[in-house]
Amino acid sequence: MALLLFGMCFFFLQPQGMPSRPTPGDTRIFTSPSPIYEPNNIPHPNGTYQHLPHTIIIGVRKGGTRALLEMLSLHSDIAVAESEIHFFDWENQYEKGLPWYLNQMPFAYSHQLTVEKTPAYFTSFQVPERIYNMNSTIKILLILRDPIERVLSDYTQIYYNHLQKNKTYPPVDSLLLQNGKLNTDYKAINRSLYYTYMENWLRYFPLQNIHIVDGDYLIKDPFPEIQKVERFLSLSPQINASNFYFNKTKGFYCLRDSGRERCLHESKGRAHPHISSFLLEKLHDYFYEPNKKFFELVGRTFDWL
Ligand SMILES: *[C@@H]1O[C@H](CO)[C@@H](O)[C@H](O)[C@H]1NC(C)=O
Ligand SMILES: *[C@@H]1O[C@H](CO)[C@@H](O)[C@H](O)[C@H]1NC(C)=O
Ligand SMILES: *[C@@H]1O[C@H](CO)[C@@H](O)[C@H](O)[C@H]1NC(C)=O
Ligand SMILES: *[C@@H]1O[C@H](CO)[C@@H](O)[C@H](O)[C@H]1NC(C)=O
Ligand SMILES: *[C@@H]1O[C@H](CO)[C@@H](O)[C@H](O)[C@H]1NC(C)=O
Ligand SMILES: *[C@@H]1O[C@H](CO)[C@@H](O)[C@H](O)[C@H]1NC(C)=O
Numbered sequence: 284m285a286l287l288l289f290g291m292c293f294f295f296l297q298p299q300g301m302p303s304r305p306t307p308g309d310t311r312i313f314t315s316p317s318p319i320y321e322p323n324n325i326p327h328p329n330g331t332y333q334h335l336p337h338t339i340i341i342g343v344r345k346g347g348t349r350a351l352l353e354m355l356s357l358h359s360d361i362a363v364a365e366s367e368i369h370f371f372d373w374e375n376q377y378e379k380g381l382p383w384y385l386n387q388m389p390f391a392y393s394h395q396l397t398v399e400k401t402p403a404y405f406t407s408f409q410v411p412e413r414i415y416n417m418n419s420t421i422k423i424l425l426i427l428r429d430p431i432e433r434v435l436s437d438y439t440q441i442y443y444n445h446l447q448k449n450k451t452y453p454p455v456d457s458l459l460l461q462n463g464k465l466n467t468d469y470k471a472i473n474r475s476l477y478y479t480y481m482e483n484w485l486r487y488f489p490l491q492n493i494h495i496v497d498g499d500y501l502i503k504d505p506f507p508e509i510q511k512v513e514r515f516l517s518l519s520p521q522i523n524a525s526n527f528y529f530n531k532t533k534g535f536y537c538l539r540d541s542g543r544e545r546c547l548h549e550s551k552g553r554a555h556p557h558i559s560s561f562l563l564e565k566l567h568d569y570f571y572e573p574n575k576k577f578f579e580l581v582g583r584t585f586d587w588l
Pocket of ligand 5: 521522523524525526541
């Protein structure tokens with residue numbers, strides 16, 4: 284596996300501490316209808332409204348959520364919230380209630396779908412229930428990549444965050460290995476145990492309402508992946524191959540939007556650190572079973588084994 288594969292990175296704040304698990308009931312909760320907040324919405328003079336999101340990109344951190352959001356925004360029927368809102372995962376925001384959340388949404392025309400993305404939602408245990416309570420039929424987008432690449436990308440971002448503050452951060456091998464064993468307490472490793480989080484989402488939402496974007500494919504060849512998203516959201520097929528062009532300097536696809544060209548922020552796609560083959564093997568062994576469990580859960584395989 285090419286560990287020098289460029290990854291997509293993005294900045295965002297990570298909530299501190301994990302919330303507690305919901306009481307184990309295990310069966311899916313599709314019973315009560317969601318109490319949908321119906322805003323007494325007055326259109327802006329320019330004819331736009333703020334809507335609660337029709338779809339939410341829930342994660343995963345370092346999976347390519349920014350790229351996905353930017354690509355989706357090429358579509359004229361999509362309106363995106365540019366910043367990460369952290370409504371459902373941060374208590375101090377959630378307490379502000381749905382009117383506050385609505386107020387964070389972009390101004391959109393009535394034919395547009397509103398999209399929010401907060402990558403920390405996927406790994407926050409209380410979030411699925413909260414989203415369910417807002418809209419039980421909402422369409423969810425989840426972008427995942429090879430769990431090992433995700434760990435290294437996660438590490439790389441934390442490394443650069445330290446660097447920017449003139450702080451040092453240990454080399455990857457010394458963080459991930461302790462006494463010759465994989466340090467599974469390292470948060471980034473835990474965040475790549477996708478099935479543990481997915482089980483929780485599937486207690487609230489049926490699989491057909493959660494579309495998984497293959498983040499590794501989205502980097503290599505964005506168009507087919509984004510077409511699948513268009514279909515999932517029942518959007519007209521509008522985004523086409525000419526919306527993407529490969530930038531050789533960056534080693535990445537950039538976007539062409541009605542003539543305007545834009546690339547992701549330079550913090551995206553940093554090179555991952557080289558790791559020893561010993562560590563790589565440990566990571567492969569560690570993620571093998573969790574990955575298979577995830578495949579079973581979602582009835583689909585990925586090139587991660
Ligand atoms: C409409 O007004 C809102 C609020 O000022 C603004 O954010 C939005 O960009 C405007 N949209 C258009 C299409 O002018
Ligand atoms: C709930 O989500 C579905 C799927 O996106 C959407 O069709 C519906 O309008 C949403 N309901 C509200 C009240 O936003
Ligand atoms: C880090 O160090 C550089 C060079 O010594 C300095 O210019 C910069 O202000 C420092 N940044 C911070 C956040 O302290
Ligand atoms: C991963 O983290 C969660 C939340 O902190 C914890 O409940 C779980 O036991 C961890 N999983 C492993 C395998 O360490
Ligand atoms: C692709 O979409 C653009 C508008 O976004 C349009 O001008 C162009 O004709 C389309 N190209 C093809 C091959 O459909
Ligand atoms: C390609 O990427 C380089 C490096 O990030 C950037 O300076 C340049 O503007 C990009 N060119 C195009 C056409 O996107």
